[in-house]
Amino acid sequence: MDRITAAEVFVAIAERGSMTAAAEALDMSRAMVTRYLAQMETWAEQRLLHRSTRSLSLTPAGEQALARCRQMLEIAAQMARPEHERAGMPRGMLRISCAQSLAESVLAAAVTAYLKRYPETAVDLHIGSQAVNLVEARIDLAIRITNDLDPNLIARPLASCASVICAAPAYIAAHGMPRQAQDLAMHNCLTYSYFGKSLWQLERAGQTLAVPVQGNLSANESSVLLAAAVAGAGIAMQPLYSAAPLLRSGQLVALLPGWQPQALGIHGIYASRRQMPAILRTMLDFLAERFAAEPGWQGAGTAARLPG
Known part of the structure; x- marks a missing residue:
């Protein structure tokens, strides 16, 4: 991690007495502030702050580190930034x-x-x-x-990423077309591991509906599910940017007109x-x-x- 930034973070914590206040002052996430402090203590090989639920205070090693960090920042401030x-x-x-x-x-x-x-x-x-x-x-x-x-x-x-509910003509010919959003619960739905694996959120004219779905194929990559849908494996909810060419070519068919999957x-x-x-x-x-x-x-x- 960058030592100059770590020094800035440590000085900000010491001066404000709070990691949250330091994060706000530096326009940085609190998680980043915590990681920089942890790295500072790793470099120092000892604890730099006494922590309690209400306050932070410097250890003797922290007092020495604070002085060195301020010196480092003064030197860094005098260095010219690259022309580009x-x-x-x-x-x-x-x-x-x-x-x-x-x-x-x-x-x-x-x-x-x-x-x-x-x-x-x-x-x-x-x-x-x-x-x-x-x-x-x-x-x-x-x-x-x-x-x-x-x-x-x-x-x-x-x-904003729109999605589409779709399936291959072969799947529709074999299993029928869902006429209502609730019909998805009776179909083989191809589910994505990181989003909407058991519930698909749909919207229509201000109405929202969470449809429980299940199927015999799930994956942690949506492009794999898209290929499976083209092969006739089941119904998929796909990003519109991925499915659009296949919908235009007829390899996939958009289902449930009027119902829109929740935009992301x-x-x-x-x-x-x-x-x-x-x-x-x-x-x-x-x-x-x-x-x-x-x-x-x-x-x-x-x-x-x-x-x-």
């Missing part, structure tokens, strides 16, 4: 975490366009559906589709706004512009209203 950072030009490597379906459908092309615009940057993509610890995994930016945000992290809204937010998640690198700032701006320019993110889950 002063100019706000992005350089360097950005490590991004993203689910496979979103990476394949959207992010790969968006990152390619970003790298062309900023040729002195590089991106390291980490693909996976499970949320990762940004600090431990050394991830600068996580792109997540969720309505359940960790309050300890900072999130920038990028777009697409967010850029990062650990701290303080001293945000130019590459992270410009990537967030670029992705927000990219999503805003793409039609269909707010579209309903029916074939008639798919993005063109």
Whole structure:
């Protein structure tokens, strides 16, 4: 972890007497403040703070560490920032975490366009559906589709993700078309491990309905369930951006017109706004512009209203 930032965090804790107050002053999550303090104590090989339920106080080792941290920050403040950072030009490597379906459908092309615009940057993509610890995994930016945000992290809204209930014509021919939302409970539904595995949330004209679903196939990657749906395995709830080409080609059919699966937010998640690198700032701006320019993110889950 960065020692300068760790020193800033430790000084802020000592001066404000609270990790929560330090997090607010530094515009940083409390979880990040806790991790920086833990790393400081690891480097010092001894406890730096006495902790109680009501207050924090410095140990003798903490008093020495505080003086050294203040000296370090004074020296750091006198150092000139690199010219490209002063100019706000992005350089360097950005490590991004993203689910496979979103990476394949959207992010790969968006990152390619970003790298062309900023040729002195590089991106390291980490693909996976499970949320990762940004600090431990050394991830600068996580792109997540969720309505359940960790309050300890900072999130920038990028777009709204619509979904669609769909199945292959072969499945419908064999098992029939669900006519009402409640009919889903009688069908083989392909469920996603990280969201809505047993309940699918649907909306229509202000009415909300939670439909219990089950099936003989679940997975922790939505693109796998999409392929299974095309093969006729069952009914799937899929992000519209993934299912749209298959709905247009007729490989999948949108079900339950009028009922809309609950929309999810697409967010850029990062650990701290303080001293945000130019590459992270410009990537967030670029992705927000990219999503805003793409039609269909707010579209309903029916074939008639798919993005063109």
